[in-house]
Amino acid sequence: MINLNIKEILKKIDWQDPVWQKIKEEILDLNQRIEDSKEIESLLKGFSGGYIPAGPSGLITRGRDDVLPTGRNFYSLDPYRIPTKSAYEIGKRLAEKLIEKHLNEQGRYPENVAIFWMASDIMWADGEGMAQIMHLIGVRPVWFGNGRIKGFEVIPLKELSRPRIDVTIRVSGITRDNFPNCIELIDEAIQKVASLDEPPEANFVKKHALEIMDKTNKDFRTGTLRIYCSMPGTYQAGTQLAVYASAWKEEKDLAEVFLYWNGYAYGKGIWGEARHKEFAEVLKSVDVTYNKVVSDEYDLFGCCCYFGTHGGMTAAARHLSKKEVKAYYGDTRDPENVEIRDLADEIRRVVRTKLLNPKWIEGMKRHGYKGAGDISKRIGRVYGWEATTQEVDDWIFDDIARTFVMNEENREFFRQNNPWALEEITRRLLEAWERELWDPAEDVKKALKRLYLEIEGWIEESMDEVKGEFQGGSIDVVTSEEVEYWKSKMQEALR
Structure with missing residues (x-):
């Protein structure tokens, strides 16, 4: 192990060297701005x-030291400068790497990439994902001299050297409500590409637009609807609510919930129109679903919206297309070395580096009740990813059970601080087992049900004289088939 003595290293530096002088000035400047932060x-x-x-606001881990000093009344950004020129270069590389990965694995170009376009792409990464969308369909931004977006131009097929890849975009509610200009620019670009005088085999946007027009017997505008979200004024993808409520039996149920919640089209001249049938048609041609990570500060277990939207979209695309649909995850944490990996690999990465990392666990335990609750939430999201995509390895659930339920020290932590959190963890594990989403190892099978009864006993003791019904370890599955009003609303929207 290398023992780095910082003081000794600093003594050996020639501070008269111009390079080191500049570095020293920058360090002192950063330090002063940190000292000048007045948050309280x-x-x-x-x-x-x-x-x-x-x-300004932003991620200092992405080089945004202009956010210092903190404690100011921060603003976000100028949405008319998105994507920036540097973000466009990163987005281009993301698009090419995604295409290359699919081509290597499947032996053909992806015809349609379904993308979860989050506001974090714009607010933290200056529109890398937006640039990726543009490069996939074969257009590039045009900027004014001051860096603001003027519009876009079509990249000729000869220069592109590949077919134009179609996109299906589920924007987040925050993207929809805060960056309508970005949505309209992408929508205009999609319409333009679909109208080009090019053969459909070289322009998948056009190919699918023509197919949708033929199947729905509707106009060109209908054929080019590619940007969807929940109903105006609402948020979430719906899928996570169904997962958490155990309101599903099979992939079909989650697919229908996703379609029902998210079948509202957005774009220039169309803002939140119910277009469920068109959404279903475009999802049938999806080959890849996609999202990306931009910072270690956030990950795909950080919020239920990740599995609810990306996972729900994957379930819907697989169910509707009746084919294998790949799930990819981009990584621009290091903008110099962008990556595209399988969703399953991203899940493994985050599980190893955070969820099952002893240092992370100890850090969460220092927060007592809140820390226990946050651990439970993240494990619930692991279950959510498995429910929607079946991309979580069995060993992950095994190790979650061994680490948090079967480990006596950690179990005692939950008992003292938040037994309800451990009950939720154990119940979700039992549900995954009962639904055959997970085949537990033998030692886990033997321990899990016994320990659940023990945890349930803690809670009963703590409730003392409180009366009423409790869910307990049973999983009551209710779907739209059992609730007439719910069933009729789903049928009305999806027919």
Whole structure:
């Protein structure tokens, strides 16, 4: 093991060297701006109605040191500068790597990539994902001299050297509500590409537009609808709610919930129109579903929206297309070395580096009740990914059970701080087992049900004289088939 003595290293540096002088100045400047951060003071000033100077927001881990000093009244960005020129270059590489991966694995180009376009792409990464979408369909941004977006131009097929890849985009509610100009620009580009005088085999956007027009007997505008979200004024993808409520029996149920919630089209001149049938048609041609990570500060277990949307879209595409649909995950944490990996590999990466990392676990335990609850939430999202995509390895569930339920020290932590969190973890594991989403190892099978009864006993003791019904370890599965109103609303939207 290398023992780095920072003080000794600093002594050996020639601070008269111009390069080191510049580095020293930058370090001192950063340090001063950190020292000048006045978060508590600004908070109190805001409470008393005082003025708080404005400042930019962003991820310092992505080189945004202009966010220092913190404690300012931060603003986001100018949405009319998205994507930036540097983000466009990263987006191009993402698009090419995605195409290359699919070509190597499947022996053909992907015809349609279904993308979960989150606001974090715009607010944290300056529109890398937006640029990726543009390069997939074969257009590029055109900027004014001041960096603002003027529009786009079509990349000729000869220069592109490949077919134009179609896209199906599920935008997040925050993207929809805060960046309508970005949505409209992409929508215009899709319409333009679909109208090009090119053979369908070289232009999958056009190919699928013609197919949708033929199947629905509707116009060109209908054939080019590619951007969808939940109903205006609503958020979430619906799928995560069904998963958490155990309101599904098979992939078909989750696919229908996803379609029902997200079949509202957005674009220039169309904002939140119910277009469930068209959404279903475009999902049938999807070959790959996709999202990406931009920072180690956030990951695909950080919110239920990740599996609810990306996972729900994967379930819907697989069910509707009746074919294998790949699930990919991009990685631009290091913009110099972007990667495209399988969703299953991304799940493994985050499980190893965080969820099952002893240092991470100990850090969460320091937060007592809240830490226990957050561990439970993340494990619930692991289950959500398996429910929607079946991309979680059995060993992951085995190790979750061994680490949090079967480990006596950790079990005692939950008992003292938040037994309800451990009950939720164990119940989700039992549900995964009962649904045959997971085949537990023998030692886990022997321990899990016994320990669940023990945990249930803790809770009963803590409830004392509280009366009423409790869910307990049973999983009551209810779908739209059992609820007439729900069933009729689903049928009305999806017919």
